[in-house]
Amino acid sequence: MRKVKTLTRKNFWIIAANSTACYVLAFLFVFYLNHFTNIFTSGMFGYDVSFDWDIIYYHIEPYEWTHDSVKLIYSAGPILIFIVGLISLIGFYSLVEEVARIKTFFMWLTLHAMNYFFGGLLIGNLFKKGVGHVFNWMYFTDTAKMLVALLGFSGLLATAYFMSKAVAISANSYFNKLDEKNFPFFFTAQVIIPFIAGTLIYMGYFAPRILWQESYSWISLGVLLIIIFFRMNSFETLYFDEEDRYIELSKAIVITALVIVVGMRLLLNREYLISW
Numbered sequence: 001m002r003k004v005k006t007l008t009r010k011n012f013w014i015i016a017a018n019s020t021a022c023y024v025l026a027f028l029f030v031f032y033l034n035h036f037t038n039i040f041t042s043g044m045f046g047y048d049v050s051f052d053w054d055i056i057y058y059h060i061e062p063y064e065w066t067h068d069s070v071k072l073i074y075s076a077g078p079i080l081i082f083i084v085g086l087i088s089l090i091g092f093y094s095l096v097e098e099v100a101r102i103k104t105f106f107m108w109l110t111l112h113a114m115n116y117f118f119g120g121l122l123i124g125n126l127f128k129k130g131v132g133h134v135f136n137w138m139y140f141t142d143t144a145k146m147l148v149a150l151l152g153f154s155g156l157l158a159t160a161y162f163m164s165k166a167v168a169i170s171a172n173s174y175f176n177k178l179d180e181k182n183f184p185f186f187f188t189a190q191v192i193i194p195f196i197a198g199t200l201i202y203m204g205y206f207a208p209r210i211l212w213q214e215s216y217s218w219i220s221l222g223v224l225l226i227i228i229f230f231r232m233n234s235f236e237t238l239y240f241d242e243e244d245r246y247i248e249l250s251k252a253i254v255i256t257a258l259v260i261v262v263g264m265r266l267l268l269n270r271e272y273l274i275s276w
Contacts, residue, residue, distance in 0.1 A: 025260060047276065099173050118153075
């Protein structure tokens with residue numbers, strides 16, 4: 001391995017590849033956590049379901065839906081995702097002084113989880129989808145729905161505020177410090193390229209169908225990243241330890257991402273029926 005002394009094009013794409021793999025893995029983890037939580041909570045009410053890579057079909061009549069079933073099925077996933085996001089943030093900071101690049105996965109997992117949860121509160125109200133079904137079945141007034149949407153918006157802003165430092169600290173996997181010289185290089189490779197490439201990859205994964213939240217979640221995440229960029233740009237130089245840093249491809253993460261993307265898409269390319 002060669003010690004990195006300059007900001008080279010090769011190193012730029014290595015960082016981008018590592019982060020893109022983490023981005024896609026984290027997104028699919030969040031999506032399928034919600035996907036399979038919906039399936040298993042449906043079993044608690046004896047609802048037969050069939051599913052493939054992105055859609056769940058409920059084999060019941062409309063009158064069979066109840067307040068309890070709607071509230072549990074459509075809220076359990078987002079709540080669990082929120083908890084996973086908090087655990088992921090703890091996982092990130094438990095490795096904060098380590099060079100381990102798995103921190104990047106925890107970084108993206110936290111961002112995706114919080115974006116899914118708070119974005120769902122905001123977007124779900126507008127489109128009456130996902131967790132928005134819960135608010136409809138609870139007969140929320142327009143004022144109550146507006147307050148929930150405001151909570152979602154505030155949560156997204158809070159996520160951007162608190163994750164700015166985490167994104168900056170993730171630079172210690174590659175550099176001994178983060179300053180005005182390497183900040184544009186790092187942020188573009190670690191955040192911007194993975195956001196663009198990762199979003200295109202998961203949209204291709206879900207094609208030809210892209211569900212409502214996946215169609216809009218990239219917008220709210222993009223806003224988060226813009227806020228994070230401006231907050232990071234205002235930081236003073238961050239100094240890490242003096243341990244030698246190397247920029248190399250994290251083969252385990254990249255290969256895992258490729259296997260998961262291709263394997264899950266092939267495995268779930270057919271419809272599966274579960275009769276409880």
